[in-house]
Amino acid sequence: MKSNIKVLIQLCFAGLLLVLSGCQESFLDEKPLDRFSPENLLSNKAGFESILVALHKNARDERTLDRPDQMGTGTDVSTSGVADGRFMKDYRLVLPNDQIVGYYWDWAYASMLKNANLIITRAENPEINWTAEEKNQVVAEARFFRAFTYNVLVNLFGGVPIVDQELTAPRFDFTRASRTEVLQFIQADLEFASQNLPLVGSDPTKDGRIFRAAALHLLSEVYISLGQATKDASFYDKAIAAATQVLDGSAGAYQLMTKRFGDTSRPGDAFSDLFWTNQQNRGSGNLETIWAVQYEFLTVGGAEGQNHDLRWWGPQFENIRSPDNKRILVSDSIGRSQGGNRPTNYFFYDIWKDNFKNDMRNSHHNIRRVWIYNDKTSEFFGQQARYTVANGRAVIARPDGTPTTIAVDTLRWFYPMIRKIEGQLPAPLSGRTNNDQVRMRLAETYLLRAEAHIHKGNMALAAADLNVVRSRANAKPVEAADVSLDYLLDERARELTVEEARRRTLVRLGKLYERATRYNWDAKATMQPYHELWPIPQKAIDANREAVLEQNPGYPGAK
Known part of the structure; x- marks a missing residue:
């Protein structure tokens, strides 16, 4: 009884303090005294760099969820080995309340886009102490990550709401842009990034940062998607041009690693060397990697043991x-x-x-x-x-x-x-390991340019690019007559499985249902054509109470 009375007295006293404090009008005024508030932090380049660090961490988080790689399982290259229906083993269980669907949506809107838009919006403050070049480089890296995020979203969910600036108040009226509109938004971000990001250098302390080649690599893919979405073949020429800037050295010195490097005392070959511990980055002599996300053992913020x-x-x-x-x-x-x-x-x-x-x-x-x-x-x-x-x-x-x-x-x-x-x-x-994860490397750039040539109908040039990659692997050359989009996807599987977000590749080409049901026994038993896209998370639909956030066809709640 005494303890209950004591608690009541404490509550009454706390309430009295609140009442007395409420008499002062300044009590509720916001004063961002903490040094990590945007008003205090984003006053110079170093402050913006700290938010860029958060963006790199957010980008790494996409693949650190302790579940199977959802971009691989349920596709043509992989199913789930578990006995039950989880992890895209049974597509009938992929519903608007599915955990992984909500995870990717929240990862995009609550982490990646929030931080990218914070940088992009606050960078326009004329009182920031930096040069025009420093500003453009910071904004370019943020716009790269924003483009990367929307490219993930558009190839998982289709058209999604576009948020292009920092949100300072809650919104409940989001509507979905079309796939083409999202791709055009991505295009603008990547074109800016490809013009303002720095060229790669030889400084190993910069491993993991985003350089111009990464923006051009992703821009090549997005141009291909725009060519498909708009039926405008000129986008394929743009895709070829963007990839060529990476391949010919205009965006920095990159090359396919055709000879062994790093720890050559270890049994291996030139391909296996690309992925061995501490050999994924430029600092190790690996000139093929364009972007690798970083993990560090026994380091705060290093996501120790989170490479799954x-x-x-x-x-x-x-x-x-x-x-x-x-x-x-x-x-x-x-x-x-x-x-x-x-x-x-x-x-x-x-x-x-x-x-x-x-x-x-x-x-x-x-x-x-x-x-x-x-x-x-x-x-x-x-x-x-x-x-x-x-x-x-x-x-x-x-x-x-x-x-x-x-x-x-x-x-x-x-x-x-x-x-x-x-x-x-x-x-x-x-x-789990602390191995850095390769997200982009030059072999894929060759395959993207080959893909653009295929869409243009130029199989000879596509075969030439394919054979650069195949030559390193000691694989026999492909003849132009044998080149097709399916052959390209086979080559991507040979070269990029585990690294590649296979689901997103197949979705952007309209090939997920066709190839998953052809090659994946579990998908053949449970997948329907509408499963090409994931459902919009139900929690996002429910929270958007001032406008209709439409559900994708085939799922509960769709019109």
Whole structure:
């Protein structure tokens, strides 16, 4: 009872203070005394740089959600290895209240666009102490990130609301722009960025920053999208021109890495070197990477252990048992993967048929197809793990091929592993690493220019660009007569799987439903054409009470 009375007295006293304070008109006046308020912080270049750091962190966050890579799973290259319907394994479960749908919407509007627009709007303050060049470079990097974000949104949801300035008060009246309008908005941002971002230099302390080549690379892709949306073929010429500025050195010195570099004592090849720990960036001698997001071990803000590529793209091999029932042990660079992104047979077999043994990207340095029993207490230590099918189910096989009774899950536990997700692990991180993630590199720029040539109908020039990439991989050249959009997508799968936001690539080309249902057994069973686009999150529709935020066709609530 005494404690209750004490609480009541405290509440009454607090209320009296509020009443007395309310008598002073200045009590509610906002005075941004904290040094991190925009009014105090954004007074010089250093202040704006701090918000740019937040934007880089926000951009990294797109891929740090502790779930399978939603841009890969449910497409032609990957399904989910889990037994239930999550993670795009069952498209019927992709609904307006789905967690991942809301995550991407909030990531875009509450993080990326908020910070980008804060910079862009506040940069117009004439009292800021900086040069015109410094201002333009800061705004250019912010506009790059705004364009990057809208390119994600338009290729996940279709047309979305365009917010082009800092919001200083709540709004409940957003409406959706068309896909073409969003693409045109992106175009304007990237054209500005490509003219005002600096050229790449040799300073390794700048690794991870956005340079002119990144804007031109993304602009090439967006021009292609505009060509498709408007049926104006001149956009394909613009896409070729933008990519060419990156490829011919006009936007800085980049090159395909055709020879080994970095830690060459490690077994590998020129392709595997691109992804090994501490070799993703220019500071390591890697001149192919255009943009890599940064992770730092034991560093505040470094997102320690938040690169989930290893966790989700590799099989849950720790559950594989030897014939004497001993596990494969988790160790060193192969980490502790969980089988969330299970590549399809299309990736593991179909795309390599013409050059299975010789294509470097399919070598044992880049795809781990053999698993070895590594428990020294097992009589099968050092021998290759194998399975066979007996009585309609997969079981572990003995060295002579005869079946055991030990069941094995070939969808989640036992399948080849794409090795660009591997790397040196500084500490046990539950399947996560601190490897920097490559988001753009020169090989894709060649493929974007090849794609633009395909849209123009110039298959000879498309083949020439494709063969630059294929030559590095020791793959046989493609003939112009064999070039098509599907062939290009096959080449992107060979070169870019894990790195590429495959879902967004297929959506922008109108190919997601067609190719997912052709190559992905789970998508074939559950996907409908309207699943090309994700639903608008229901919480965004409900909150927008002063205007109608229309739902995408096919989903609950759509007209």
